[in-house]
Amino acid sequence: MESTMKEMRDGASVLDFDSKSTVEGGVEDVYGEDRATEDQLVTPWTISVASGYCLLRDPRHNKGLAFTEKERDAHYLRGLLPPAVISQQLQEKKLMNSIRQYEVPLQKYVAMMELEERNERLFYKLLIDNVEELLPVVYTPTVGEACQKYGSIFRRPQGLYISLKEKGKILEVLKNWPERSIQVIVVTDGERILGLGDLGCQGMGIPVGKLALYTALGGIRPSACLPITVDVGTNNEQLLKDEFYIGLRQRRATGQEYAELLDEFMSAVKQNYGEKVLIQFEDFANHNAFELLAKYGTTHLVFNDDIQGTASVVLAGVVAALKLIGGTLAEHRFLFLGAGEAGTGIAELIALEISKQTKAPVEETRKKICLVDSKGLIVSSRKDSLQHFKKPWAHEHEPVNNLLDAVKVIKPTILIGSSGVGRTFTKEVIEAMASFNEKPLILALSNPTSQSECTAEEAYTWSKVQTIILQHFPGFN
Template sequence: MVLMSCFFHSRGRILEVLRNWPEKSIQVIVVTDGERILGLGDCGCQCLPITIDVGTNNEDLLKDEFYIGLKQRRATGQEYSELLDEFMTAVRQNYGQKVLVQFEDFANHNAFTLLEKYRANHLVFNDDIQGTAAVVLAGLIAALKSVGGTLADQTFLFFGAGEAGTGIAELVALEISRQAKVSVEEARKKIWLVDSKGLIVTSRKETLQPFKKRYAHEYEPVKDLLGAVKAIRPTALIGSAGVGQSFTEEVIEAMSSINERPIILALSNPTSQSECTAEQAYTWSQGRAIFGSGSPFDPVKYNDKLFVPAQANNAYIFPGFGLGVVISGAVRVTDDMVLAAAEGLADQVTPEHIDKGLIYPPFSIIRKISANIAARVAAKAYDLGLASQLPRPKDLVKYAESCMYTPVYRSYR
């Protein structure tokens, strides 16, 4: 892992900056420009591992005499694009073509663009788009063990149409397409999005951002979430808009009137921005909700039954995903590899977990989870002919476990 900052005024010298780092055997790089850190907003250069400091639009930081970053407005347009091009070229020159670059906490307007720009020619992964999507898809697949039916039998309503919401929606569509053997365009008809202006429908198409247009379906305008729930009658309600308490009692009750086991995923974090709490979801649904969240919540007792809320934490996916890429020597990241990671996580959810309200396996066994996900991702890379680490290990799970770092410390007593 690389820990450093690349500054905007280092343009033309980024390769030199990377070469100053003493560790030469780098397999994974996590890079951010600090513009969209969770629900905290623009954190400028004050985050790691690699920060590309292009300035900040955070007024408090610009006025702070002790701020260590560039005190200028964020670079945009061509100069921003050229800097990222130089960075990606320098990474390849210095560390080779098989170093995995994970884009982290870039703002929506850059996140999609960078992923689409580099995914065909570089080994790249966006955790906010692909990682979040994989862990949520895994939760949805696991929830169906209780709800019944297939993904194609469900209707999904997303509250929030940013990089997280649309990233999840697209991966769900790809999995429906794969399972039901229909086109992705057909699969998208099962998925509806609500943004700040209401339900995304065809009459709004001219004013929508490109990544939203594919989910603009033929329907009359609906202005609010409750109206959308009543109109669309979804099986699952998935929140990623960062609007706290947006899943109101009326919304949860509406979901519960439509479904025997409503799937409620309140994914926004931190906790103050969660769409609802675990206690609210269980109470307002009379203990029938299958609940997952982006923020951690304590177990909830309702009618003498203890429910353990599931946290859709990206840590379920990325470490194992990155390990799978590394151990296979994958030269590209594909959607099929992301789907393999999601399916690998869902397969580790047992009936006992589901009975407790869990749609993810307990985090206490994360090393086992990660090894299995790594094996699934590596297997898919080999199957697709994208692996360069030959020959293929006979037991990919055992091989993944053998490649994992184990912290063993000397005893001084």
């Protein structure tokens, strides 16, 4: 038994990738991964070491041709690989050359996803070392097209799918996921994917891509991340008729049926992963996003990227831009196109920051911020018909029906687009902004690229290069 345990420990060590230490039959590598579990520390003889053909099919530990001669002997890989030993660096060079040959972004996306499925560490090395080039591939804007065509490019599951079929047994479904030490869950119901609308079950590309960024840029272990899609159906007629659609073929559940499924899901997550697991709501429709955040904000560790994450990034961008346009936040006038999750979330955080800086009540600082939705400027005369999250922005003002007229009347110094509708910052809108601002700040934030309110080139051209433009970027929602 002692001899067997020693061989198993040695095997686990050999399986390590540039490991620093061995931990009772497990290993800790440079990424802080693969420590022994608590069970292994107590009963190390229960460890099983992947080897041979199975090892080459395990994306977590597969190194492809980077396995050394010693590792090939220890893990029964002789004959399963060509004789050459190629370093990870050379593999990276070869793959980047291959990816750059593709002219279609979706082809690059599929190539990256296939790499993640066979060699996880090489995937993240590529992403980290070539972040500017590959970020738009694994997330926006390419992920939008990937979600639209997810049924056609689907190869193997990268997360958990929880549908209405699993109602009453969601806890059992969570236990089917092989990892137990989950720290972050990104969950979507696919109803408002980027600016593309209801993509149903195919919205899974967003949680998968978002968590890839959290690993590459935030250093969170891939094994601690769990993408989840809650499938309650879709109202997208095109998907319902698509023979390749991979989700439930029914219209979206609403009301009590929807609430009960989400409630069971939230309870099961806490029961299975504990109090500290972070649940990020991603790309839920407005009417559900605000309600879920309010409902579970006091009982779970929750976060809505569209409402809260977007707001913090945009506020940081505006504060940074003040160095170029001058003045303090309180001295500027803000006009938003879009009054959904992102728009109202950004507006509220800006109002709170102005309140903090000036000591004025937030009810007063909100008056420096005006919002335009699909029906025009949000004003007090519309208050009775407004959704609850828009009501704080219903100021005393005459009705204004469109963005251009609102710009001319409000005369904002900062124009922010979060509408999800492309080309709405027209030549006339940009020219109007430039007519009364020496350096107007334009934030065209909607994504994917096709839904951006304007391009940087358009803003510079129409304003005669006096505009400060903050464009949407990969990872922003």
